[in-house]
Amino acid sequence: MGILIDGHWHADTPVNANNGDGRFVRKDAAFRHWVTSDGSAGPTGDSGFRAEPGRYRLYVSLACPWAHRTLIFRQLKGLAGMIPVSVTHWLMREHGWTFNEGPGVVPDPLHGARAMHEVYTRADARYSGRATVPVLWDTQRNTIVSNESADIIRMFNSAFDGVGARPGDFYPAGLREEIDAVNARVYDTLNNGVYKAGFATTQAAYEEAVGPVFDTLDWLESRLATHPYLCGEVLTEADWRAFTTLIRFDAVYHGHFKCNVRRIVDYPRLWAYTRRLYQVPGVADTVNFQHIKGHYYESHTEINPTGVVPAGPALDLSVPT
């Protein structure tokens, strides 16, 4: 683990940076430009990032739930042929995310970077901050468009529609309010909630985080009683944002992050739903349990000092009958 300060890599900052009371605090992303269909400015950042096939490259880790959602949207929207991807090694230690050789790793052909922090300093030689994934890189302006997955999935959802993306709108105008409301709760208490529980360094901070994780899982289970998806009859962004945490839950968050009140397999509707989403064409290709389990159990040596990766659980991800 480490951090860039003025463009220099400091290898010794712990992953569970907290505010002194044992609570894990996630920092906001730094590059917030938007790719748009005509190159006009998006909700934040500068103009000049027009949607063009082959212009952008996506940097991800297959372990990371935030990067995962960008990969899912790349698949759903048929963007794989126009937005190539680099995949980091699953281990994140003193050099942060690297491109060390390993199964499933796809190196960086643009800069020959050995680690993600080099991609950040290519964009800004004096960058200060964490070198997180995902990153959307612009090969024309040679900079990072965005390192915020929530924004990147919105870009992928619509910006490339005029240049050959697959039709499909996962953020339809009529459902936006509801999607945003579900996202807000899911982000705070589930996507990030499991991290707050897992990286808590005091009993109080852990208990404050773990309760809401299960309150939200119970709430999701009840929402699925009346509708097949979280916002009704159609698959939306809210489903995919929940999915990347649900698919990791029993394999890593239940054990490694101590979110062990219940498993997802104990929630009949939520588990069936997770399997249905997994079976959507293209999605299974984005799920790599070797990277997922290897990353969490081997990287977070302050939580799991031996780095031993557990064998289970045996998950049956086929569609329920």
Ligand SMILES: N[C@@H](CCC(=O)N[C@@H](CS)C(=O)NCC(=O)O)C(=O)O
């Ligand atoms: N706001 C970012 C968060 C991404 C993020 O925190 N990624 C983690 C991996 S799961 C990371 O790269 N961490 C490296 C670090 O913090 O140094 C997003 O959603 O895109």
